[in-house]
Amino acid sequence: MKEKIVPLITNSAINKRLDEIAEEIMRDYKGKTIDMICVLKGGVIFMVDLARRINLPVKISFMSVSSYGSETKSSGNIKILLDLDESIEGKDVIIIEDIIDSGRTLNLLGEFLLNRNPNSLKICALLDKPLRREVKVNVDYTGFTIPDEFVVGYGLDYDQRYRNLNYIGVISFEDE
Ligand code: IMP
Ligand code: MG
Numbered sequence: 001m002k003e004k005i006v007p008l009i010t011n012s013a014i015n016k017r018l019d020e021i022a023e024e025i026m027r028d029y030k031g032k033t034i035d036m037i038c039v040l041k042g043g044v045i046f047m048v049d050l051a052r053r054i055n056l057p058v059k060i061s062f063m064s065v066s067s068y069g070s071e072t073k074s075s076g077n078i079k080i081l082l083d084l085d086e087s088i089e090g091k092d093v094i095i096i097e098d099i100i101d102s103g104r105t106l107n108l109l110g111e112f113l114l115n116r117n118p119n120s121l122k123i124c125a126l127l128d129k130p131l132r133r134e135v136k137v138n139v140d141y142t143g144f145t146i147p148d149e150f151v152v153g154y155g156l157d158y159d160q161r162y163r164n165l166n167y168i169g170v171i172s173f174e175d176e
Pocket of ligand 1: 042097098099100101102103104105106149150151152156157158
């Protein structure tokens with residue numbers, strides 16, 4: 001199979017949108033310290049580029065999670081592959097994620113982190129595919145709303161590849 005990538009969101013569109021989101025976050029968190037939690041691995045590139053635009057104290061940390069099989073209806077469990085190394089109690093936390101698809105990951109992660117009593121907890125996602133939503137998620141900051149297509153680039157992978165593209169594209173497969 002030959003992989004073909006058709007550009008969907010250019011690097012300059014991403015940069016412009018990140019400037020806007022950073023402005024919005026700076027307004028909302030004026031005078032505060034932000035604890036950013038990046039969901040590995042897809043959120044990494046988005047988080048570092050966003051954090052560099054924010055002129056407030058920002059701390060960064062990482063989590064890696066997998067939600068138990070979306071194929072099982074009883075899925076209400078999240079598996080923490082990498083946990084935080086500091087308490088978030090009383091902190092102002094923003095979860096940084098690459099994309100919200102079914103919504104399962106963020107729904108479960110949000111609940112998990114709320115149990116640790118942060119002062120506030122918001123969600124910031126680069127991409128949102130609302131047509132795929134299975135469970136409700138309140139997203140506070142969204143980069144782009146996209147159609148139900150599989151996308152790669154700017155942190156998002158297909159089979160762990162393409163995360164390093166500086167734009168976002170739709171991947172498709174053709175017989176050679
Ligand atoms: P959710 O729990 O279904 O919302 O899963 C979201 C996760 O699925 C994301 O963090 C991505 O890792 C992955 N994902 C969903 N859609 C795409 C896509 O179009 N490209 C790459 N990864 C995706
Ligand atoms: Mg992800």
